[in-house]
Amino acid sequence: MSSIGKTTTLLSGLAIGLAISAVPVSGASAADFYKGKRISVVVGSSPGGGFDTYARLVAKHMGDHLPGNPKFIVRNMPGAGSIISANYVYNVAPQDGTVLGAPQRGAPFEQILGNKGPKFDPIKFQWIGSLNNEAGIVKTWHSSPVKTMEDAFKTSVIMGSSGPNDSEVYPALMNNTIGTKFKIISGYPSSTAIDLAIERGEVSGESHSFSSAIQGHPDWKQKYNFLVQLSLKKHPKIPNVPMIFDYLDAKHVVPGVTVEEAKTYWRLMLTQKVMGRPYVMGPGVPAKRVKLVRTAFNAMVKDTSFLASAKKQNRDIVVVTGEEIQDMIKTVAAAPRHIINKLKGFIRYKGKKVKVTIKLAKHTGKVTKTKRGGRRIYIMYKGKEVKAKVSGSRTKVTLNGKKAKRKAIKPGMTCTFTYLKAGTEAQSVACK
Structure with missing residues (x-):
């Protein structure tokens, strides 16, 4: 079911106030621009994963809601947790409204954390909206000895990773704030590849979105153990799976980190879950064209044909507006630098990292x-x-x-x- 989500209540821990500004209706010249055009949706991950699936839904339906009904094509540009694709959209792509970025949600935060690689200012990006307010999940295969979160404090478990994204930063943050024993094998191109590795016994689990965890797995309740939810709000389909905040207490927080510090780090990181499947345009795209695309996006998510396609793909649609995303990013970027610097260290895996050779x-x-x-x-x-x-x-x-x-x-x-x-x-x- 689609809803334009107001996220103030979810983000109260960060004191995020939404200020959605009104933009004048675009003129005929902006509307005429898209007639006969082709719009590229640049996906910052490999084909087959959640971001790719959502982007293909956009490519199939969004042209119906833009004046001129332009065609949409999907281009996959994976690498470095979507930093490569985000750099492209910001610096290289035409700034005329014919390129729509679909980065992984963590990409803008890499720049805020001061990491090397991003060559963009996420505040200057023009955010179109997000198709979901995602709940993160940590899962293990049904035969794994680690079946609950309490097991993860006692027994090490090998997790697959596709880069500095949900699959790596959240297991690292759990290890470094509450003392879990997750180990990471990196080098997988997508969550699809990690799922296959889990079935083959190469790794035991993964941290990613709940929507991706159940896509194509109608028997997910039998296949996986769901250890913990990584989100600001519990997902209604898994009410009995504990929240990460259930473990941010004196019993679990590691020495050197206070409970309040741990909660602050997790609230900051889980903000990106709210903008779970984001879309963006470059900083130089004319404002009238951005307004047209935002309007088309918000119309698309109410379209019964679009919603039917999403349901068929087992994909939740909970819309977050571009203006809301813009405000979230500004709020996180304004966090005290000493907090950001500590967080930067906590989301880095400190164990021995092994890179897998993919079996084809x-x-x-x-x-x-x-x-x-x-x-x-x-x-x-x-x-x-x-x-x-x-x-x-x-x-x-x-x-x-x-x-x-x-x-x-x-x-x-x-x-x-x-x-x-x-x-x-x-x-x-x-x-x-």
């Missing part, structure tokens, strides 16, 4: 059909039809050893898919 599957068989100009290719493999998603820019496609377009692949050819698993985007498709 190879499936070979005859092509049974293709869809959408080769964007989906199906083969028969061991008596079953399996599918690969084929990107026009990231998937290497060859035909008889020579580079080819995906649309050149036809039924009857024999192809080898190299990918994480059936149904995911292929790294390569080699056909003959």
Whole structure:
């Protein structure tokens, strides 16, 4: 169910006051601009994960609500917890309103923390809105000896990480503030890859969003142990899973950190959960075009067709406006520097970090059909039809050893898919 969420009550610990300013209605020239245009949605993570899924919902539906009905295309630009894509949107992308950034929610906070890599000012970004106020979750596989949060204080557990994002910073913050024993293996390209690693037994768990944890897993209650919720408000679907604030007490907080300090660090970090799936435009985009895009975004989230698509993907829609996000970021950026400096140390994993070598599957068989100009290719493999998603820019496609377009692949050819698993985007498709 969609709602334009007012987040004042959730953020009272940070004393965030919302001041949504009225912007004049854009003129005809701004509206005419989008006719015949193509808008790129630049996603700061790999295909298949939660951010990518939400971005593709936007790309499918948002053009219906912009004057001129422009086409939207998705471009994945993963790396460094979305810092690469955020730098691109801020510094390189055209500042004309034809590029919409979809960074991971932690990216703007990396700059506020003073970390190397960000080449942008998150306050000067023009935030369009967020599709969800996310609840974070820490999960382990059903057979893991760590089945509850109390177990995590006694027994070490290996968690998969895809970079300096939820999968890494929250286990680190728990270790450093309340003494949990999470270990981290990094190098996974997405939450999809981590899920596969959990099923293979390479790692035992992950920290990410609840919506991502249950996507594609109707049996999630049987598959996973949910240890703790990382959010400012309890999620209604998991009322019996404890909140992180239940452990910010004298019993659990580590020596050298007071209970109030621990609560402050967690409130600051969980602010980004409120802007759970954010969208942004560069600082130079004309204000009238930003206003048009914000208006289209807010209309899209009320569209029954959009909501049906989100429901089909098992994705919650709880809208946070661009103006609200703008205020949140300003508030966090205004936090005392000594608090920010301490927090910066607490979200860094201090154990030995191991980087994984990703294991890719190879499936070979005859092509049974293709869809959408080769964007989906199906083969028969061991008596079953399996599918690969084929990107026009990231998937290497060859035909008889020579580079080819995906649309050149036809039924009857024999192809080898190299990918994480059936149904995911292929790294390569080699056909003959």
